Amino acid sequence: MASSIIRFLLVLIVSVSFSNAQLPTHPGIVFDLERDSSTLQYLVKINQGTPQREVKLVVDFGGKLPWFACHGGYYSSSLRKVSCTSSQCSQAEKPVSTCADPKICSISLRNPVTRSVGKGELISDIVTVKSDPDNQQTPVPSSRNVAFGCAATSNILSGLDKASKGVAGLGRSSALSLASQFAVGFQYPNIFAVDLHDSVRDEKVLETTGKIYFGGGPYIHYFWGISDLADRVLTYTPLLINPKSEEEYFVDVKSIKVHGETLPINNKLLSINKTTGIGGTKIDIRIPYTTLETSIYNAFIKAHTEWVDRLNIANAELMDFPNITMVAAVAPFTTCYDSSTIILRGPSVVNNVAPSVSFVFPTSVWNISFFDLVIAKEGVACVGFVDGGLNPMTSIVIGALLQQKPAIAKTLLQFFAMALF
Numbered sequence: 001m002a003s004s005i006i007r008f009l010l011v012l013i014v015s016v017s018f019s020n021a022q023l024p025t026h027p028g029i030v031f032d033l034e035r036d037s038s039t040l041q042y043l044v045k046i047n048q049g050t051p052q053r054e055v056k057l058v059v060d061f062g063g064k065l066p067w068f069a070c071h072g073g074y075y076s077s078s079l080r081k082v083s084c085t086s087s088q089c090s091q092a093e094k095p096v097s098t099c100a101d102p103k104i105c106s107i108s109l110r111n112p113v114t115r116s117v118g119k120g121e122l123i124s125d126i127v128t129v130k131s132d133p134d135n136q137q138t139p140v141p142s143s144r145n146v147a148f149g150c151a152a153t154s155n156i157l158s159g160l161d162k163a164s165k166g167v168a169g170l171g172r173s174s175a176l177s178l179a180s181q182f183a184v185g186f187q188y189p190n191i192f193a194v195d196l197h198d199s200v201r202d203e204k205v206l207e208t209t210g211k212i213y214f215g216g217g218p219y220i221h222y223f224w225g226i227s228d229l230a231d232r233v234l235t236y237t238p239l240l241i242n243p244k245s246e247e248e249y250f251v252d253v254k255s256i257k258v259h260g261e262t263l264p265i266n267n268k269l270l271s272i273n274k275t276t277g278i279g280g281t282k283i284d285i286r287i288p289y290t291t292l293e294t295s296i297y298n299a300f301i302k303a304h305t306e307w308v309d310r311l312n313i314a315n316a317e318l319m320d321f322p323n324i325t326m327v328a329a330v331a332p333f334t335t336c337y338d339s340s341t342i343i344l345r346g347p348s349v350v351n352n353v354a355p356s357v358s359f360v361f362p363t364s365v366w367n368i369s370f371f372d373l374v375i376a377k378e379g380v381a382c383v384g385f386v387d388g389g390l391n392p393m394t395s396i397v398i399g400a401l402l403q404q405k406p407a408i409a410k411t412l413l414q415f416f417a418m419a420l421f
């Protein structure tokens with residue numbers, strides 16, 4: 001029961017286009033996500049080529065196009081080279097605008113982890129997808145041609161999860177991003193959504209650490225065969241364009257609340273400097289924990305410890321629980337508590353109705369309950385936000401925020417379930 005609640009909590013909906021509440025005319029498609037426990041990268045499994053094989057790609061919100069190492073052992077009879085005179089080639093990032101025989105479309109590929117740039121060429125191959133089973137009774141497989149970057153060497157893979165062959169670029173401004181290509185290929189709105197949660201196993205979804213949907217919802221969850229729509233409350237906010245980083249997903253965070261308290265934040269940090277691209281807030285699930293510029297981080301921690309103090313005082317008056325006790329911090333976190341003292345606080349948490357963290361947008365609020373604490377090691381629950389330093393490029397990077405150790409996280413899930421009821 002506990003996990004049925006917890007796994008619905010982090011849903012992050014990103015509208016790639018600004019198309020207003022456009023309903024999908026065709027069923028969307030869905031892929032399972034996998035998360036590696038050491039790199040914490042999310043991988044999407046794509047069935048491609050002829051004969052069909054599964055290729056795992058690291059999900060990269062800021063990537064211009066999907067690419068993989070297609071030399072050395074990759075054979076597909078449906079693979080085609082994209083001509084350098086094609087419109088697709090003109091949409092890719094090119095090192096030099098040469099278009100000599102044999103008219104290969106030479107392009108640059110970016111590794112989002114090491115930030116290195118490699119050479120490759122543009123190819124296309126068949127991708128076979130399943131329609132979203134929540135949208136249609138029987139998932140229907142269908143295929144489309146998708147343009148990929150083909151890396152010239154496998155050196156470019158360094159830093160990426162060992163199980164991956166490349167990167168699934170989902171950049172918001174690129175016509176070659178996987179989201180844009182699927183939208184055109186399957187004629188549905190240019191929308192994708194990720195649903196991230198701890199590793200779960202059930203008869204409907206088997207084992208997964210999340211899903212990525214293209215083309216729209218409904219985003220229904222299954223837990224032991226029971227579908228759950230009730231927790232599906234989506235918050236919408238327009239995306240901002242950072243002129244220096246057009247592929248990335250910036251949002252307009254106006255303020256942050258921690259357990260109901262608004263943090264004092266220098267407004268300059270919250271806006272994007274159009275000349276330098278510095279500042280603002282972006283969403284990037286490659287970052288495991290939300291990262292805050294130092295002054296925001298300090299204000300965050302202060303508000304959080306004040307909340308703990310308030311709880312301790314309230315409990316001293318009302319109940320006979322041990323106080324929430326601070327313990328030695330576990331890096332990269334700086335503020336940690338004895339998790340057994342937190343679990344015992346259930347009833348007082350019930351009384352505290354404010355969400356753990358709220359990101360306040362111009363016309364909406366994204367309430368996040370519970371994900372403020374992370375079990376960093378056995379018995380130690382830390383405030384799961386990370387100091388991003390004094391002069392980061394982006395002031396706030398909203399990361400995946402999730403548990404890296406599902407087995408241990410169960411402790412926390414129980415606590416959270418208690419808090420809910």
Ligand SMILES: *[C@@H]1O[C@H](CO)[C@@H](O)[C@H](O)[C@H]1NC(C)=O
Pocket residue numbers: 273274275276
């Ligand atoms: C943006 O950054 C530039 C260079 O640091 C600076 O001169 C300018 O004043 C900044 N703009 C704003 C609106 O802060």
Ligand SMILES: *[C@@H]1O[C@H](CO)[C@@H](O)[C@H](O)[C@H]1NC(C)=O
Pocket residue numbers: 309312313316321322323
């Ligand atoms: C818990 O903390 C409160 C507030 O700091 C204090 O008044 C109380 O005595 C503490 N209770 C215990 C059992 O330490």
Ligand SMILES: *[C@@H]1O[C@H](CO)[C@@H](O)[C@H](O)[C@H]1NC(C)=O
Pocket residue numbers: 235353354355358365366367
């Ligand atoms: C977010 O939390 C605040 C404070 O509890 C509440 O007033 C508001 O309705 C919540 N918003 C949403 C969208 O859940």
